[in-house]
Amino acid sequence: MCSEQRPAALGWQAIRDEGLRRIRAREWAPGALIPHEAELAAEFGCARTTVNRALRALAEAGFLERRRKGGTRVVLTPLRKATLQIPIIRQEVEESGASYGYRLISRNLGPAPDALLQRLALRPGTELLHVRALHLRDGQPHVYEDRWLNPSAVPEILEVDLELISANEWLVQNVPYTDGELTLSAVSATPEVAALMGCTPGAALFTMERLTWKAGAPVTLVTQSYAPGYRVSTSI
Amino acid sequence: MCSEQRPAALGWQAIRDEGLRRIRAREWAPGALIPHEAELAAEFGCARTTVNRALRALAEAGFLERRRKGGTRVVLTPLRKATLQIPIIRQEVEESGASYGYRLISRNLGPAPDALLQRLALRPGTELLHVRALHLRDGQPHVYEDRWLNPSAVPEILEVDLELISANEWLVQNVPYTDGELTLSAVSATPEVAALMGCTPGAALFTMERLTWKAGAPVTLVTQSYAPGYRVSTSI
DNA sequence: CAGTGGTCTAGACCACGGT
DNA sequence: CCGTGGTCTAGACCACTGT
Numbered sequence A, B: 001m002c003s004e005q006r007p008a009a010l011g012w013q014a015i016r017d018e019g020l021r022r023i024r025a026r027e028w029a030p031g032a033l034i035p036h037e038a039e040l041a042a043e044f045g046c047a048r049t050t051v052n053r054a055l056r057a058l059a060e061a062g063f064l065e066r067r068r069k070g071g072t073r074v075v076l077t078p079l080r081k082a083t084l085q086i087p088i089i090r091q092e093v094e095e096s097g098a099s100y101g102y103r104l105i106s107r108n109l110g111p112a113p114d115a116l117l118q119r120l121a122l123r124p125g126t127e128l129l130h131v132r133a134l135h136l137r138d139g140q141p142h143v144y145e146d147r148w149l150n151p152s153a154v155p156e157i158l159e160v161d162l163e164l165i166s167a168n169e170w171l172v173q174n175v176p177y178t179d180g181e182l183t184l185s186a187v188s189a190t191p192e193v194a195a196l197m198g199c200t201p202g203a204a205l206f207t208m209e210r211l212t213w214k215a216g217a218p219v220t221l222v223t224q225s226y227a228p229g230y231r232v233s234t235s236i
Numbered sequence C: 001c002a003g004t005g006g007t008c009t010a011g012a013c014c015a016c017g018g019t
Numbered sequence D: 001c002c003g004t005g006g007t008c009t010a011g012a013c014c015a016c017t018g019t
Helices: A012-024 A037-044 A048-060 A089-095 A114-119 A155-159 A167-174 A191-197 B012-024 B037-044 B048-060 B089-095 B114-119 B155-159 B167-174 B191-197
Strands: A064-067 A071-074 A080-086 A100-111 A127-137 A140-149 A179-188 A204-214 A217-226 A231-235 B064-067 B071-074 B080-086 B100-111 B127-137 B140-149 B179-188 B204-214 B217-226 B231-235
Touching: A012 A037, A012 A048, A037 A048, A048 A064, A080 A231, A080 B179, A089 A100, A089 A127, A089 A140, A140 A167, A140 A191, A155 A167, A167 A217, A179 B080, A179 B179, A204 B204, B012 B037, B012 B048, B037 B048, B048 B064, B080 B231, B089 B100, B089 B127, B089 B140, B140 B167, B140 B191, B155 B167, B167 B217
Parallel strands: none
Antiparallel strands: A064 A071, A080 B080, A100 A127, A127 A140, A140 A217, A179 A204, A179 B204, A179 B231, A204 A217, A204 B179, A231 B179, B064 B071, B100 B127, B127 B140, B140 B217, B179 B204, B204 B217
Protein backbone atom coordinates (compact mmCIF):
# COMPACT_ATOMS: atom_id res chain seq x y z
CA MET A 1 0.00 0.00 0.00
CA CYS A 2 2.27 2.70 1.19
CA SER A 3 5.35 2.94 -0.92
CA GLU A 4 7.49 5.52 0.82
CA GLN A 5 7.20 4.50 4.41
CA ARG A 6 9.30 6.36 6.90
CA PRO A 7 10.60 4.52 9.90
CA ALA A 8 8.57 5.51 12.93
CA ALA A 9 9.94 8.88 14.00
CA LEU A 10 11.91 8.64 17.21
CA GLY A 11 11.63 11.54 19.58
CA TRP A 12 14.74 12.87 21.25
CA GLN A 13 13.56 11.45 24.52
CA ALA A 14 13.48 7.96 23.06
CA ILE A 15 17.04 8.39 21.86
CA ARG A 16 18.05 9.74 25.26
CA ASP A 17 16.50 6.71 26.93
CA GLU A 18 18.20 4.32 24.57
CA GLY A 19 21.50 6.05 25.26
CA LEU A 20 20.94 5.75 28.98
CA ARG A 21 20.14 2.08 28.54
CA ARG A 22 23.39 1.51 26.68
CA ILE A 23 25.35 3.33 29.36
CA ARG A 24 23.74 1.29 32.10
CA ALA A 25 24.18 -1.94 30.17
CA ARG A 26 27.86 -1.09 29.62
CA GLU A 27 27.32 -1.25 25.86
CA TRP A 28 28.83 2.18 26.04
CA ALA A 29 31.56 1.55 28.56
CA PRO A 30 32.59 4.03 31.22
CA GLY A 31 35.24 6.36 29.86
CA ALA A 32 34.80 5.17 26.31
CA LEU A 33 33.97 7.24 23.26
CA ILE A 34 30.53 6.77 21.81
CA PRO A 35 29.69 7.17 18.10
CA HIS A 36 29.47 10.64 16.54
CA GLU A 37 26.20 12.42 16.29
CA ALA A 38 26.10 11.82 12.55
CA GLU A 39 26.63 8.12 13.00
CA LEU A 40 23.89 7.84 15.60
CA ALA A 41 21.58 9.92 13.44
CA ALA A 42 22.06 7.39 10.67
CA GLU A 43 21.48 4.50 13.05
CA PHE A 44 18.31 5.95 14.50
CA GLY A 45 17.13 7.31 11.19
CA CYS A 46 16.69 10.86 12.36
CA ALA A 47 18.31 14.25 11.94
CA ARG A 48 21.55 15.03 13.67
CA THR A 49 19.78 17.83 15.53
CA THR A 50 17.62 15.28 17.27
CA VAL A 51 20.57 13.20 18.35
CA ASN A 52 22.24 16.36 19.55
CA ARG A 53 19.28 17.18 21.72
CA ALA A 54 19.28 13.73 23.26
CA LEU A 55 23.00 13.62 23.96
CA ARG A 56 22.94 17.15 25.33
CA ALA A 57 20.28 16.05 27.80
CA LEU A 58 22.43 13.11 28.90
CA ALA A 59 25.41 15.41 29.26
CA GLU A 60 23.42 17.87 31.36
CA ALA A 61 22.24 14.99 33.50
CA GLY A 62 25.86 14.09 34.10
CA PHE A 63 26.13 10.83 32.18
CA LEU A 64 28.18 12.04 29.22
CA GLU A 65 31.00 14.47 28.64
CA ARG A 66 31.21 16.21 25.31
CA ARG A 67 34.01 18.09 23.63
CA ARG A 68 34.31 19.53 20.21
CA LYS A 69 36.63 17.47 18.15
CA GLY A 70 37.17 15.28 21.20
CA GLY A 71 33.88 13.49 20.80
CA THR A 72 31.51 12.23 23.46
CA ARG A 73 32.60 10.03 26.32
CA VAL A 74 30.74 8.17 29.01
CA VAL A 75 31.56 9.79 32.30
CA LEU A 76 33.62 7.50 34.53
CA THR A 77 31.88 8.42 37.74
CA PRO A 78 28.18 8.72 37.18
CA LEU A 79 27.34 11.33 39.74
CA ARG A 80 23.65 11.89 39.91
CA LYS A 81 22.52 15.44 39.93
CA ALA A 82 19.70 16.88 41.91
CA THR A 83 18.35 20.34 41.41
CA LEU A 84 17.22 22.01 44.52
CA GLN A 85 15.29 25.20 44.72
CA ILE A 86 16.72 27.95 46.81
CA PRO A 87 13.80 29.63 48.48
CA ILE A 88 13.45 33.28 49.17
CA ILE A 89 12.80 32.99 52.85
CA ARG A 90 9.94 35.44 53.01
CA GLN A 91 8.07 33.66 50.23
CA GLU A 92 8.74 30.24 51.65
CA VAL A 93 7.30 31.31 54.97
CA GLU A 94 4.30 33.10 53.54
CA GLU A 95 3.44 30.27 51.19
CA SER A 96 3.27 27.90 54.11
CA GLY A 97 0.56 30.11 55.53
CA ALA A 98 2.65 31.62 58.30
CA SER A 99 3.42 35.27 58.84
CA TYR A 100 6.86 36.57 57.99
CA GLY A 101 8.95 38.96 59.99
CA TYR A 102 12.45 40.37 59.73
CA ARG A 103 14.59 41.81 62.46
CA LEU A 104 17.90 43.53 61.97
CA ILE A 105 20.36 42.66 64.70
CA SER A 106 23.40 44.64 63.72
CA ARG A 107 24.88 46.60 60.83
CA ASN A 108 28.51 47.61 60.78
CA LEU A 109 30.76 49.09 58.14
CA GLY A 110 34.40 48.47 58.75
CA PRO A 111 37.49 46.44 57.94
CA ALA A 112 36.75 42.75 57.56
CA PRO A 113 38.77 39.83 58.91
CA ASP A 114 41.74 38.96 56.72
CA ALA A 115 40.67 35.34 56.29
CA LEU A 116 37.36 36.49 54.88
CA LEU A 117 38.94 39.03 52.54
CA GLN A 118 41.32 36.41 51.26
CA ARG A 119 38.42 34.12 50.45
CA LEU A 120 36.75 36.98 48.56
CA ALA A 121 39.96 37.85 46.74
CA LEU A 122 39.94 41.36 48.19
CA ARG A 123 42.88 43.41 49.44
CA PRO A 124 43.59 43.25 53.15
CA GLY A 125 42.01 46.18 54.92
CA THR A 126 39.04 46.45 52.57
CA GLU A 127 35.92 47.68 54.32
CA LEU A 128 32.82 45.51 54.17
CA LEU A 129 29.31 45.93 55.46
CA HIS A 130 28.52 43.31 58.06
CA VAL A 131 24.84 42.65 58.62
CA ARG A 132 23.26 40.21 61.03
CA ALA A 133 19.55 39.59 61.02
CA LEU A 134 16.80 37.23 62.01
CA HIS A 135 13.97 35.97 59.82
CA LEU A 136 10.85 35.25 61.81
CA ARG A 137 8.07 32.80 61.19
CA ASP A 138 4.88 33.55 63.07
CA GLY A 139 7.01 35.68 65.33
CA GLN A 140 9.39 32.83 66.11
CA PRO A 141 13.02 32.80 64.97
CA HIS A 142 13.27 30.88 61.73
CA VAL A 143 16.60 31.72 60.12
CA TYR A 144 19.69 33.44 61.48
CA GLU A 145 21.53 35.34 58.79
CA ASP A 146 25.11 36.56 58.90
CA ARG A 147 26.06 38.56 55.82
CA TRP A 148 29.05 40.43 54.45
CA LEU A 149 28.47 42.90 51.63
CA ASN A 150 31.03 44.50 49.38
CA PRO A 151 30.21 48.21 48.91
CA SER A 152 32.68 48.59 46.08
CA ALA A 153 30.60 46.16 44.03
CA VAL A 154 27.20 47.50 45.13
CA PRO A 155 27.68 51.02 46.55
CA GLU A 156 23.92 51.62 46.69
CA ILE A 157 23.61 49.11 49.50
CA LEU A 158 25.01 51.69 51.89
CA GLU A 159 21.94 53.87 51.34
CA VAL A 160 19.40 51.11 51.85
CA ASP A 161 17.46 50.99 55.09
CA LEU A 162 18.03 47.40 56.07
CA GLU A 163 15.45 47.68 58.82
CA LEU A 164 12.79 47.80 56.15
CA ILE A 165 13.95 45.35 53.53
CA SER A 166 16.24 42.39 53.95
CA ALA A 167 19.53 42.58 52.11
CA ASN A 168 18.51 39.40 50.35
CA GLU A 169 15.42 40.88 48.82
CA TRP A 170 17.14 44.13 47.95
CA LEU A 171 19.86 42.25 46.14
CA VAL A 172 17.45 40.04 44.24
CA GLN A 173 15.58 43.08 43.04
CA ASN A 174 18.51 45.33 42.30
CA VAL A 175 21.59 43.40 41.33
CA PRO A 176 21.29 42.31 37.70
CA TYR A 177 22.96 38.97 37.43
CA THR A 178 25.20 37.09 39.68
CA ASP A 179 26.94 33.81 39.58
CA GLY A 180 28.10 32.20 42.68
CA GLU A 181 28.66 29.27 44.89
CA LEU A 182 26.40 27.52 47.32
CA THR A 183 27.63 25.45 50.23
CA LEU A 184 25.44 23.31 52.44
CA SER A 185 26.41 22.04 55.84
CA ALA A 186 25.24 21.27 59.34
CA VAL A 187 26.42 23.60 62.09
CA SER A 188 26.10 23.49 65.85
CA ALA A 189 24.43 26.55 67.30
CA THR A 190 26.88 28.74 69.17
CA PRO A 191 25.63 30.05 72.50
CA GLU A 192 25.04 33.46 70.93
CA VAL A 193 23.11 32.11 67.97
CA ALA A 194 21.19 29.74 70.24
CA ALA A 195 20.11 32.70 72.33
CA LEU A 196 18.93 34.57 69.24
CA MET A 197 17.20 31.55 67.78
CA GLY A 198 15.67 30.38 70.99
CA CYS A 199 17.12 26.90 70.68
CA THR A 200 19.51 24.93 72.80
CA PRO A 201 23.22 25.65 72.38
CA GLY A 202 24.78 22.98 70.20
CA ALA A 203 21.54 22.24 68.33
CA ALA A 204 22.06 21.03 64.76
CA LEU A 205 21.27 23.84 62.31
CA PHE A 206 20.91 23.28 58.59
CA THR A 207 23.08 25.97 57.04
CA MET A 208 23.34 27.44 53.57
CA GLU A 209 26.24 29.64 52.61
CA ARG A 210 26.04 31.62 49.41
CA LEU A 211 28.89 33.53 47.81
CA THR A 212 27.89 35.60 44.80
CA TRP A 213 29.90 37.49 42.24
CA LYS A 214 29.08 40.20 39.78
CA ALA A 215 31.46 40.74 36.93
CA GLY A 216 34.40 39.29 38.81
CA ALA A 217 33.81 41.26 41.99
CA PRO A 218 32.45 39.59 45.12
CA VAL A 219 29.06 40.98 46.05
CA THR A 220 28.05 39.19 49.18
CA LEU A 221 28.79 36.22 51.38
CA VAL A 222 25.82 35.13 53.39
CA THR A 223 25.39 32.35 55.91
CA GLN A 224 21.84 31.38 56.75
CA SER A 225 21.19 28.93 59.56
CA TYR A 226 17.74 27.44 59.81
CA ALA A 227 15.96 26.57 63.02
CA PRO A 228 16.26 22.93 64.12
CA GLY A 229 14.07 20.53 62.19
CA TYR A 230 14.26 22.33 58.86
CA ARG A 231 14.36 20.06 55.83
CA VAL A 232 14.70 20.76 52.15
CA SER A 233 13.42 18.30 49.59
CA THR A 234 13.73 17.79 45.89
CA SER A 235 12.94 15.11 43.40
CA ILE A 236 15.77 13.33 41.65
CA MET B 1 28.85 48.26 -0.23
CA CYS B 2 26.99 45.25 0.95
CA SER B 3 23.44 45.18 -0.31
CA GLU B 4 21.87 42.27 1.54
CA GLN B 5 23.10 42.80 5.03
CA ARG B 6 21.67 40.56 7.68
CA PRO B 7 21.20 41.92 11.14
CA ALA B 8 23.94 40.59 13.37
CA ALA B 9 22.87 37.08 14.27
CA LEU B 10 21.87 36.78 17.89
CA GLY B 11 22.75 33.56 19.65
CA TRP B 12 20.17 31.95 21.88
CA GLN B 13 22.21 32.91 24.90
CA ALA B 14 21.94 36.58 23.99
CA ILE B 15 18.18 36.25 23.74
CA ARG B 16 18.09 34.42 27.05
CA ASP B 17 20.09 37.19 28.67
CA GLU B 18 17.86 39.87 27.22
CA GLY B 19 14.85 37.98 28.49
CA LEU B 20 16.38 37.74 31.93
CA ARG B 21 17.09 41.46 31.84
CA ARG B 22 13.46 42.21 31.01
CA ILE B 23 12.26 39.97 33.82
CA ARG B 24 14.58 41.64 36.29
CA ALA B 25 13.67 45.11 35.04
CA ARG B 26 9.98 44.23 35.38
CA GLU B 27 9.50 44.97 31.68
CA TRP B 28 8.04 41.49 31.78
CA ALA B 29 6.10 41.71 34.99
CA PRO B 30 5.80 38.85 37.45
CA GLY B 31 2.84 36.69 36.55
CA ALA B 32 2.29 38.38 33.20
CA LEU B 33 2.25 36.81 29.78
CA ILE B 34 5.18 37.56 27.55
CA PRO B 35 4.99 37.74 23.74
CA HIS B 36 4.71 34.54 21.69
CA GLU B 37 7.76 32.90 20.31
CA ALA B 38 6.87 34.03 16.81
CA GLU B 39 6.57 37.64 17.92
CA LEU B 40 9.90 37.56 19.68
CA ALA B 41 11.50 35.87 16.73
CA ALA B 42 10.35 38.76 14.57
CA GLU B 43 11.61 41.28 17.10
CA PHE B 44 15.03 39.70 17.41
CA GLY B 45 15.24 38.86 13.74
CA CYS B 46 15.92 35.19 14.24
CA ALA B 47 14.18 31.87 13.78
CA ARG B 48 11.51 30.79 16.21
CA THR B 49 13.65 27.77 17.07
CA THR B 50 16.26 30.07 18.52
CA VAL B 51 13.75 31.94 20.65
CA ASN B 52 12.39 28.60 21.79
CA ARG B 53 15.82 27.53 22.94
CA ALA B 54 16.30 30.71 24.92
CA LEU B 55 12.90 30.64 26.59
CA ARG B 56 13.27 26.96 27.37
CA ALA B 57 16.50 27.75 29.17
CA LEU B 58 14.80 30.44 31.21
CA ALA B 59 11.98 28.06 32.02
CA GLU B 60 14.41 25.36 33.13
CA ALA B 61 16.17 27.93 35.27
CA GLY B 62 12.87 28.65 36.95
CA PHE B 63 12.13 32.14 35.65
CA LEU B 64 9.35 31.32 33.20
CA GLU B 65 6.44 28.93 33.06
CA ARG B 66 5.31 27.71 29.70
CA ARG B 67 2.14 26.03 28.56
CA ARG B 68 0.87 25.07 25.19
CA LYS B 69 -1.89 27.37 24.19
CA GLY B 70 -1.55 29.11 27.53
CA GLY B 71 1.55 31.00 26.52
CA THR B 72 4.58 31.89 28.58
CA ARG B 73 4.35 33.63 31.93
CA VAL B 74 6.91 35.12 34.25
CA VAL B 75 6.97 33.02 37.38
CA LEU B 76 5.63 34.90 40.37
CA THR B 77 8.17 33.56 42.81
CA PRO B 78 11.56 33.44 41.16
CA LEU B 79 13.12 30.55 43.02
CA ARG B 80 16.68 30.06 42.03
CA LYS B 81 17.74 26.54 41.31
CA ALA B 82 21.00 24.93 42.18
CA THR B 83 22.06 21.56 40.91
CA LEU B 84 24.07 19.57 43.33
CA GLN B 85 25.89 16.42 42.59
CA ILE B 86 25.10 13.43 44.71
CA PRO B 87 28.36 11.68 45.29
CA ILE B 88 28.90 7.98 45.44
CA ILE B 89 30.63 7.91 48.78
CA ARG B 90 33.38 5.52 47.81
CA GLN B 91 34.34 7.61 44.80
CA GLU B 92 34.18 10.84 46.69
CA VAL B 93 36.52 9.48 49.31
CA GLU B 94 38.94 7.89 46.87
CA GLU B 95 39.08 10.97 44.67
CA SER B 96 40.16 13.02 47.62
CA GLY B 97 43.15 10.73 47.94
CA ALA B 98 41.95 8.91 51.03
CA SER B 99 41.33 5.20 51.40
CA TYR B 100 37.79 3.93 51.52
CA GLY B 101 36.36 1.31 53.80
CA TYR B 102 32.95 -0.12 54.45
CA ARG B 103 31.69 -1.88 57.54
CA LEU B 104 28.35 -3.60 57.89
CA ILE B 105 26.83 -3.05 61.30
CA SER B 106 23.61 -4.98 61.08
CA ARG B 107 21.29 -6.65 58.59
CA ASN B 108 17.79 -7.72 59.53
CA LEU B 109 14.85 -8.94 57.55
CA GLY B 110 11.55 -8.48 59.27
CA PRO B 111 8.40 -6.44 59.66
CA ALA B 112 9.04 -2.70 59.45
CA PRO B 113 7.55 0.01 61.65
CA ASP B 114 4.10 1.05 60.55
CA ALA B 115 5.03 4.72 60.19
CA LEU B 116 7.74 3.78 57.74
CA LEU B 117 5.50 1.46 55.75
CA GLN B 118 2.89 4.15 55.53
CA ARG B 119 5.44 6.56 54.11
CA LEU B 120 6.44 3.96 51.54
CA ALA B 121 2.81 3.23 50.68
CA LEU B 122 3.21 -0.41 51.67
CA ARG B 123 0.75 -2.63 53.50
CA PRO B 124 1.19 -2.88 57.26
CA GLY B 125 3.18 -5.93 58.16
CA THR B 126 5.32 -5.91 55.02
CA GLU B 127 8.81 -7.27 55.60
CA LEU B 128 11.74 -5.03 54.77
CA LEU B 129 15.48 -5.50 54.89
CA HIS B 130 17.04 -3.16 57.40
CA VAL B 131 20.74 -2.49 56.89
CA ARG B 132 23.01 -0.27 58.94
CA ALA B 133 26.56 0.41 57.88
CA LEU B 134 29.51 2.70 58.24
CA HIS B 135 31.54 4.22 55.44
CA LEU B 136 35.14 4.78 56.46
CA ARG B 137 37.65 7.34 55.28
CA ASP B 138 41.23 6.46 56.04
CA GLY B 139 39.86 4.08 58.61
CA GLN B 140 37.85 6.78 60.35
CA PRO B 141 34.05 6.86 60.38
CA HIS B 142 32.86 9.10 57.58
CA VAL B 143 29.20 8.36 56.96
CA TYR B 144 26.65 6.47 59.00
CA GLU B 145 24.05 4.81 56.81
CA ASP B 146 20.65 3.53 57.86
CA ARG B 147 18.80 1.84 55.03
CA TRP B 148 15.51 0.06 54.43
CA LEU B 149 15.16 -2.08 51.34
CA ASN B 150 12.02 -3.48 49.79
CA PRO B 151 12.63 -7.10 48.72
CA SER B 152 9.41 -7.25 46.75
CA ALA B 153 10.81 -4.56 44.42
CA VAL B 154 14.36 -5.97 44.28
CA PRO B 155 14.27 -9.61 45.43
CA GLU B 156 17.87 -10.17 44.36
CA ILE B 157 19.07 -7.95 47.18
CA LEU B 158 18.41 -10.79 49.61
CA GLU B 159 21.14 -12.86 47.95
CA VAL B 160 23.76 -10.12 47.95
CA ASP B 161 26.57 -10.31 50.46
CA LEU B 162 26.38 -6.85 51.93
CA GLU B 163 29.67 -7.37 53.73
CA LEU B 164 31.40 -7.16 50.39
CA ILE B 165 29.54 -4.48 48.52
CA SER B 166 27.53 -1.62 49.90
CA ALA B 167 23.85 -1.66 49.12
CA ASN B 168 24.33 1.72 47.48
CA GLU B 169 26.81 0.43 44.93
CA TRP B 170 24.86 -2.72 44.28
CA LEU B 171 21.75 -0.72 43.58
CA VAL B 172 23.51 1.73 41.28
CA GLN B 173 24.89 -1.14 39.26
CA ASN B 174 21.85 -3.37 39.21
CA VAL B 175 18.65 -1.37 39.41
CA PRO B 176 17.92 0.11 36.00
CA TYR B 177 16.21 3.38 36.61
CA THR B 178 14.78 5.00 39.62
CA ASP B 179 13.15 8.23 40.37
CA GLY B 180 12.98 9.49 43.84
CA GLU B 181 13.16 12.16 46.38
CA LEU B 182 16.08 13.70 48.18
CA THR B 183 15.81 15.44 51.53
CA LEU B 184 18.58 17.38 53.20
CA SER B 185 18.71 18.27 56.85
CA ALA B 186 20.88 18.69 59.88
CA VAL B 187 20.55 16.08 62.59
CA SER B 188 21.99 15.81 66.07
CA ALA B 189 23.97 12.66 66.63
CA THR B 190 22.16 10.24 68.91
CA PRO B 191 24.33 8.60 71.56
CA GLU B 192 24.37 5.38 69.55
CA VAL B 193 25.35 7.08 66.30
CA ALA B 194 27.89 9.22 68.12
CA ALA B 195 29.50 6.08 69.48
CA LEU B 196 29.67 4.56 66.02
CA MET B 197 30.94 7.76 64.40
CA GLY B 198 33.38 8.62 67.11
CA CYS B 199 31.96 12.07 67.62
CA THR B 200 30.33 13.78 70.56
CA PRO B 201 26.65 13.03 71.18
CA GLY B 202 24.54 15.88 69.86
CA ALA B 203 27.09 16.87 67.20
CA ALA B 204 25.55 18.43 64.08
CA LEU B 205 25.52 15.91 61.24
CA PHE B 206 24.75 16.85 57.67
CA THR B 207 22.17 14.30 56.57
CA MET B 208 20.86 13.20 53.20
CA GLU B 209 17.78 11.04 52.96
CA ARG B 210 16.96 9.40 49.65
CA LEU B 211 13.76 7.62 48.80
CA THR B 212 13.77 5.90 45.43
CA TRP B 213 11.06 4.24 43.39
CA LYS B 214 11.08 1.81 40.54
CA ALA B 215 7.93 1.56 38.50
CA GLY B 216 5.71 2.73 41.32
CA ALA B 217 7.20 0.47 43.95
CA PRO B 218 9.47 1.80 46.67
CA VAL B 219 12.99 0.39 46.40
CA THR B 220 14.91 1.87 49.26
CA LEU B 221 14.88 4.58 51.86
CA VAL B 222 18.35 5.51 53.00
CA THR B 223 19.55 8.04 55.53
CA GLN B 224 23.20 8.98 55.36
CA SER B 225 24.70 11.12 58.10
CA TYR B 226 28.09 12.65 57.44
CA ALA B 227 30.75 13.21 60.05
CA PRO B 228 30.86 16.71 61.56
CA GLY B 229 32.42 19.32 59.30
CA TYR B 230 31.20 17.87 56.02
CA ARG B 231 30.21 20.43 53.39
CA VAL B 232 28.77 20.10 49.95
CA SER B 233 29.28 22.84 47.39
CA THR B 234 27.86 23.72 44.02
CA SER B 235 27.91 26.66 41.69
CA ILE B 236 24.72 28.55 41.10
C1' DC C 1 -11.84 24.73 17.76
C1' DA C 2 -7.89 27.37 17.41
C1' DG C 3 -3.65 29.29 19.39
C1' DT C 4 0.57 28.24 21.49
C1' DG C 5 4.57 25.74 22.56
C1' DG C 6 7.16 21.15 21.40
C1' DT C 7 9.64 18.94 18.19
C1' DC C 8 11.62 17.22 13.74
C1' DT C 9 14.11 18.01 9.37
C1' DA C 10 17.82 18.93 6.00
C1' DG C 11 21.20 21.77 5.34
C1' DA C 12 24.62 25.11 6.56
C1' DC C 13 28.29 27.55 8.90
C1' DC C 14 31.11 28.18 12.84
C1' DA C 15 34.15 27.43 17.13
C1' DC C 16 36.92 24.77 19.45
C1' DG C 17 40.68 21.92 20.14
C1' DG C 18 43.28 17.41 19.16
C1' DT C 19 46.85 15.83 15.85
C1' DC D 1 44.62 21.20 9.65
C1' DC D 2 40.31 19.14 10.00
C1' DG D 3 36.95 16.37 12.71
C1' DT D 4 33.50 17.05 16.12
C1' DG D 5 30.03 19.22 18.56
C1' DG D 6 27.33 23.90 18.85
C1' DT D 7 24.14 26.48 16.78
C1' DC D 8 21.08 28.80 13.30
C1' DT D 9 17.50 28.61 9.70
C1' DA D 10 12.98 28.10 7.36
C1' DG D 11 9.48 25.35 7.21
C1' DA D 12 6.47 21.82 8.77
C1' DC D 13 3.51 18.98 11.63
C1' DC D 14 1.95 17.73 16.08
C1' DA D 15 0.18 17.87 21.08
C1' DC D 16 -1.86 19.99 24.44
C1' DT D 17 -5.23 22.91 26.43
C1' DG D 18 -7.97 27.26 27.19
C1' DT D 19 -12.05 29.23 25.41
